[in-house]
Structure formats: C-alpha cells, structure tokens
Amino acid sequence: MTAVLPRRRLAALPATPRYIAGRIGQALLALFGVVTIVFFALRLSGDPARLLVPEGATAADIARVRDRLGLNDSLWHQYTTFLGDAVHGNLGYSYVQNRPATDLLAERLPYTANLAVAALVLSLLFGVTVGTVTALKRGRWQERVLMPIVLAGQAMPAFWTGLLLVLVFSVGLRWLPSTGYDGPLSLLLPSVTLAALSAAAIARVTRGAMLEQLAQDYVRTARAKGAGTWRLVTRHLARNTAIPVLTVAALELANLLGGAVVTEVIFAWPGLGQLTVQSVAARDFPVVQAIVLLASAVYVVVNLATDLLYGVIDRRVAAGGGTA
Amino acid sequence: MTEPATFLRIRDLRIGFGSGHEAVRGVDLSAERGETVALVGESGCGKSLTALALLGLLPPGASATGSAVLDGTELVGRDERALRRIRGARAGMVFQDPMSSLNPTTPVGAQIAEVLAIHTRMSRSARRRRAVELMESVGIPDAAARARQMPHQLSGGMRQRVMISIALAGRPDLLIADEPTTALDVTVQAQVLALLRERARDTVLLFITHDMGVVAEIADRVAVMYAGRIVETGPVRAVLDAPRHPYTAALLRSVPDPDRPVAGELPTIPGQVPAAGERIEGCPFRPRCARATDRCLTPPDLTPDETGGSVACWHPHELTEAAS
Numbered sequence: 202m203t204a205v206l207p208r209r210r211l212a213a214l215p216a217t218p219r220y221i222a223g224r225i226g227q228a229l230l231a232l233f234g235v236v237t238i239v240f241f242a243l244r245l246s247g248d249p250a251r252l253l254v255p256e257g258a259t260a261a262d263i264a265r266v267r268d269r270l271g272l273n274d275s276l277w278h279q280y281t282t283f284l285g286d287a288v289h290g291n292l293g294y295s296y297v298q299n300r301p302a303t304d305l306l307a308e309r310l311p312y313t314a315n316l317a318v319a320a321l322v323l324s325l326l327f328g329v330t331v332g333t334v335t336a337l338k339r340g341r342w343q344e345r346v347l348m349p350i351v352l353a354g355q356a357m358p359a360f361w362t363g364l365l366l367v368l369v370f371s372v373g374l375r376w377l378p379s380t381g382y383d384g385p386l387s388l389l390l391p392s393v394t395l396a397a398l399s400a401a402a403i404a405r406v407t408r409g410a411m412l413e414q415l416a417q418d419y420v421r422t423a424r425a426k427g428a429g430t431w432r433l434v435t436r437h438l439a440r441n442t443a444i445p446v447l448t449v450a451a452l453e454l455a456n457l458l459g460g461a462v463v464t465e466v467i468f469a470w471p472g473l474g475q476l477t478v479q480s481v482a483a484r485d486f487p488v489v490q491a492i493v494l495l496a497s498a499v500y501v502v503v504n505l506a507t508d509l510l511y512g513v514i515d516r517r518v519a520a521g522g523g524t525a
Numbered sequence: 526m527t528e529p530a531t532f533l534r535i536r537d538l539r540i541g542f543g544s545g546h547e548a549v550r551g552v553d554l555s556a557e558r559g560e561t562v563a564l565v566g567e568s569g570c571g572k573s574l575t576a577l578a579l580l581g582l583l584p585p586g587a588s589a590t591g592s593a594v595l596d597g598t599e600l601v602g603r604d605e606r607a608l609r610r611i612r613g614a615r616a617g618m619v620f621q622d623p624m625s626s627l628n629p630t631t632p633v634g635a636q637i638a639e640v641l642a643i644h645t646r647m648s649r650s651a652r653r654r655r656a657v658e659l660m661e662s663v664g665i666p667d668a669a670a671r672a673r674q675m676p677h678q679l680s681g682g683m684r685q686r687v688m689i690s691i692a693l694a695g696r697p698d699l700l701i702a703d704e705p706t707t708a709l710d711v712t713v714q715a716q717v718l719a720l721l722r723e724r725a726r727d728t729v730l731l732f733i734t735h736d737m738g739v740v741a742e743i744a745d746r747v748a749v750m751y752a753g754r755i756v757e758t759g760p761v762r763a764v765l766d767a768p769r770h771p772y773t774a775a776l777l778r779s780v781p782d783p784d785r786p787v788a789g790e791l792p793t794i795p796g797q798v799p800a801a802g803e804r805i806e807g808c809p810f811r812p813r814c815a816r817a818t819d820r821c822l823t824p825p826d827l828t829p830d831e832t833g834g835s836v837a838c839w840h841p842h843e844l845t846e847a848a849s
C-alpha cells in the first residue's frame with residue numbers, strides 16, 4: 202500500500218511530541234541560517250550611505266551617515282546587535298523612511314496576503330478541476346483542449362502573463378483597472394497572473410494523483426456498487442488524492458509569496474513585493490532583513506504545518522497507524 | 526420464444542480489444558435462480574473479462590458483443606446510466622483481493638452503506654443500521670464496532686466478508702465472485718465458501734475459480750473455459766466424476782486428491798495456453814491434446830449430450846470411460 206502514497210508522508214508517521222519538537226528545532230535552525238546569510242550578503246552588496254546622501258555630498262557627509270546608521274562598527278558587532286534586537290522583536294529602523302521596519306511590513310502585509318490567498322484559491326479551483334477532468338477524460342477531447350493550457354500556464358513567466366492580461370482587459374477592453382489598489386476588482390488581474398504558475402503545478406499533481414488512484418481496485422468496487430463519476434470523485438478519489446494535492450498547494454503558497462514580488466511590481470500593487478524591490482534598490486538593510494525573516498518564517502511554518510497535517514488527513518495514521 | 530425462460534442467459538458473448546484480439550470468443554451460459562455455476566479454467570482464459578462484461582466494467586479498450594439477459598434485463602451494450610442502475614442493485618460482485626478492493630481511507634461500514642445511498646431512499650441512520658445488520662449476517666462479530674474500522678484493521682477473511690456484504694447490500698439477483706478465496710488462508714477459504722453457499726440461495730451465483738478443487742464444494746453446475754470459449758458444461762457431479770473434454774480431464778488430474786497419498790509431483794497439462802492473439806486452426810486445445818486427429822482441424826461446437834451437459838470436442842471421453 203505504501204507505494205500508493207507520496208514519499209513525504211512517511212516522514213509524518215511518527216507524529217510524537219518528540220518528533221514535533223525536533224521538526225520545530227530544525228525549522229528555527231533554518232530560519233537562523235537564512236537570516237545570517239542574508240545579513241552578511243547584504244553588507245557585501247554596497248554602501249547604503251551613498252544612496253542616502255544628496256548629490257555632491259562630501260566624504261565627510263557620507264561618513265557621518267554611516268556613523269549614524271551604525272555601519273562603521275565591526276561586522277561582528279553589527280551582527281550581534283542585530284540578533285539581540287531581533288530576539289526582542291526589534292528589526293531596526295528603515296534607513297530611508299526612518300520608521301521601524303516591522304511597521305512598514307505590517308502596513309504592506311495585508312495587501313500581499315490578500316493577493317497570495319486569492320491566487321491560491323484561484324489556482325486550487327482551476328488546478329484541481331483541470332487535473333481531475335484531464336485524468337477522468339484521458340485520451341478524450343477534454344484532455345486535448347486542457348493540457349496545452351496547463352503547459353502554457355507553466356511555461357509563461359509572470360511578467361508575460363501579467364502584461365498580456367493588462368493589454369487585453371485593461372488597455373483593450375477597459376474592463377478592469379490595470380495598476381494600483383482600487384477596490385476588490387483591482388485584485389483580479391494580479392491574482393490571476395500570480396495564480397497561473399501555481400494552477401499549472403496543482404493541475405499536474407492532481408492529474409497524476411487521480412490517474413494513480415483511478416487504477417486502484419477500490420475504484421472498480423465503487424463502480425460495481427453503481428457509483429457515478431461525481432460520487433467517485435467526491436467520496437473516493439478526493440480523500441485519497443488529498444495528500445499530494447495539499448502538499449503541492451502548501452509549497453505553492455510559499456512560491457506565491459515569491460511570485461508576488463514580480464506581480465506586485467507589474468501591477469504597482471502596494472504589497473511586500475514592491476517594498477522588497479524598493480528596499481533592495483535603496484540598500485535599506487533593516488527592511489530587507491525583516492522581509493527575508495518573514496518570508497522564511499512563512500515558508501518554514503507552511504512546510505511544518507503540512508507535515509503535521511498529514512496525520513489528520515490520512516485517517517489511517519490517526520486511527521493508530523500500523524498496517525495489518 | 527419457444528425456449529424455456531432462464532433467469533440468466535448469456536449468449537455468444539465476445540470480448541475484443543481494439544487490436545482485433547478477441548479474448549472471449551462466444552460464451553454461452555445459462556443459470557436458474559438459486560443455482561451456483563462455477564466458471565473454471567486456467568489463468569488468462571477469459572473468466573474475469575466474462576464477469577466484468579456482465580457489469581459493464583470491462584477495462585478501457587475492451588468491448589463486448591452478444592447478449593446477457595438477467596431476469597428480462599439486457600446487460601450487454603447498455604449505456605452508463607442504465608448500467609449504474611444495474612450495478613449494485615441487480616448484480617453484485619466480489620473481487621479477488623479484498624484489501625485492494627476496499628477504499629483504504631473509509632470505514633468499512635460506510636463502504637457497505639454506500640450501496641444503499643446509491644440505490645435506496647433510506648435515511649443515513651437507517652443505512653448505517655442496515656450496514657451493521659449485513660455485517661452480522663455475514664458472520665462478522667461485534668459488527669457495530671467493526672463498522673467504524675478501516676479495512677487495514679480487519680483480517681483478510683473479515684475484509685472478504687465485508688466485500689460480500691457490499692455485493693449483497695442491494696439484494697442482487699446475480700452475485701459474481703471472482704476467485705474470492707484465492708487471496709485467503711486455507712482455513713478462512715472454507716469459511717468464506719460456506720458463507721457464499723448460504724447467502725446465495727436466492728441468487729444466481731457465478732463462482733469463478735482456476736481451482737477444480739473447490740468446485741465440488743460450492744457449485745451445482747460447472748462450465749470449463751479454455752482460450753475464451755466454454756469447452757464443457759454439466760452438473761457438477763457428472764463433470765467431476767466423468768469429464769468428457771480432454772481439457773477437463775487434464776484439469777482434474779492436476780488437482781491434488783486427498784484420498785490418494787502424495788506421490789511425486791502432480792501431473793501438469795503439457796504445453797501452454799495459446800498466447801494472446803495467437804490463432805490456432807480448429808480446436809484451440811489441439812496443440813496440447815493427446816486425442817487430436819485431423820478432424821480437430823475443424824473447430825468443434827458445444828453440443829448437448831444425454832447427461833444434461835455439453836461438450837465441444839470431436840473425440841470426447843465416453844461416458845463409461847474412466848477419467849484417468
């Protein structure tokens with residue numbers, strides 16, 4: 202039976218407190234590693250003081266700014282100060298806006314979260330539907346029509362999909378606003394753009410899982426009872442394909458946050474992605490560090506939650522494990 | 526219609542694959558209500574395909590022609606809607622491997638109750654009660670608690686009893702059991718055979734097996750299949766005591782006889798079953814048959830004899846002739 206299940210599930214089998222504690226420890230270690238790497242990499246990227254001073258500023262002006270920002274201290278001192286503050290929830294002040302980095306993030310986060318969640322819902326709806334239909338209608342016209350769309354969605358980069366959508370629906374048809382945040386309708390184009398990639402991935406995984414399950418003997422039993430396609434999908438296949446589909450959806454949520462950067466820039470969406478690009482360009486170290494910390498935390502938490510959720514979805518695990 | 530009405534009448538059933546390969550080559554079989562017919566033959570002779578065709582559950586690429594009428598209802602060539610009303614309600618099926626044939630993530634009681642959800646207007650609680658009753662009726666102890674368990678928590682024998690409950694839940698007129706004891710321990714085999722014998726009193730039971738040894742225990746009549754055809758049928762005692770077709774005789778010789786001390790190895794039938802798609806001129810058994818003559822280059826038809834049986838052979842064993 203284990204051959205039916207994705208490899209990852211095996212990691213979830215010993216869902217003991219000890220196992221959970223171990224996984225949380227690993228997660229914290231990963232966070233620490235990422236933040237450390239980014240901290241030093243940023244300081245190799247150049248001098249933010251040069252970008253902050255007005256044109257024609259003297260070397261002395263620049264040195265004063267560096268001093269104010271603490272950039273003249275030793276790297277090690279900067280690093281330990283940063284860690285010490287971070288532990289207390291203080292991620293520093295934006296060099297550019299002179300406000301706490303956490304405030305800036307808190308301001309932008311709802312926009313990105315809105316966009317990512319809308320995109321995830323759209324890509325799940327589309328991906329699961331298309332994956333299921335192409336598996337059920339294998340070799341029929343439905344598959345021949347839908348598969349190229351899936352492949353195109355996967356091959357098209359976000360900036361290309363985004364520009365295409367803007368051209369058609371905003372510039373051409375004038376149905377939708379093209380940029381900025383202007384009510385719920387303005388969420389549509391960015392979230393569709395962002396959803397395209399994930400929808401294709403979810404469709405592929407759903408289709409694969411469905412094909413694998415359709416070949417199982419219990420499907421024949423269900424049909425021998427007189428079950429129709431709808432019942433087969435909702436009562437039998439849904440639960441048995443849930444693990445791979447939810448896994449890829451969770452991983453896609455992390456990817457969506459990454460994809461949001463490009464999408465937000467295209468659509469001038471006032472979220473974290475735009476803030477990232479602005480902060481990197483301005484070498485606004487505290488803000489970049491805060492964003493990286495947040496993004497890694499989301500990634501790590503999503504992965505951890507997925508692992509632990511397996512036990513809940515797969516009732517064989519919840520029922521006490523062990524196969525007869 | 527001058528012939529007597531027969532409860533189940535299969536006529537000239539042929540099952541082909543797109544390539545032109547015909548796996549079942551004109552099966553004729555009849556059975557009365559309450560009668561158990563054993564369909565016997567070596568692996569690959571077309572037993573399972575014959576059974577699946579009666580439920581419209583042939584694998585993709587296979588198609589059936591001919592006719593199978595169950596109490597006035599044609600089963601072959603019906604559309605999916607009509608078949609869904611037949612499956613589970615008019616005809617139920619028990620498969621070989623009860624582990625893979627049950628949905629691994631659904632409690633067994635719910636899998637039985639599903640038949641009632643599809644074919645009756647019973648309330649959810651009534652369906653649940655009925656499922657427990659069915660489990661009791663097939664000899665599952667502590668049925669109410671068992672109903673809530675997953676397939677992997679039951680023993681092989683209990684799982685096959687659950688499958689039998691599923692097949693019986695819709696009170697079918699035709700019960701098909703395809704090698705239902707092959708995957709079970711010897712002691713459990715006997716129990717499941719006894720259960721099927723008892724529970725199939727009001728139905729036609731089509732019992733499929735490759736094992737001549739169990740035929741005497743369950744069947745009223747035997748139909749011996751070879752390379753997609755029925756080569757001999759008759760009352761179980763007549764066929765077992767005095768087989769007429771050389772293939773039936775050879776099959777019986779290869780069954781271990783409890784009365785005969787085990788001496789050396791069991792005689793096996795020399796030669797091989799024809800490969801898929803292989804065309805043999807005349808009688809398909811000719812390459813393996815010790816009695817073959819030039820006459821056997823013309824295919825023999827299934828011809829009734831005075832014992833109430835039929836045989837498709839130009840040189841059958843005489844009724845007085847000993848089987849060995």
Ligand SMILES: Nc1ncnc2c1ncn2[C@@H]1O[C@H](COP(=O)(O)OP(=O)(O)O)[C@@H](O)[C@H]1O
Pocket residue numbers: 542548566567568569570571572573574575584585586801
């Ligand atoms: N899915 C399939 N595709 C192609 N040929 C098949 C398929 N299933 C069965 N067959 C052919 O039909 C023959 C009979 O199969 P089956 O009815 O399963 O035999 P049995 O149940 O008697 O062992 C096999 O020998 C094989 O050649």
Ligand code: SF4
Pocket residue numbers: 770771772808809810811812814815816817818821825837838839840841
């Ligand atoms: S017809 Fe001929 S070849 Fe076929 S079984 Fe009878 S004797 Fe053998």
Ligand SMILES: [Mg+2]
Pocket residue numbers: 569572573574703
């Ligand atoms: Mg078979």
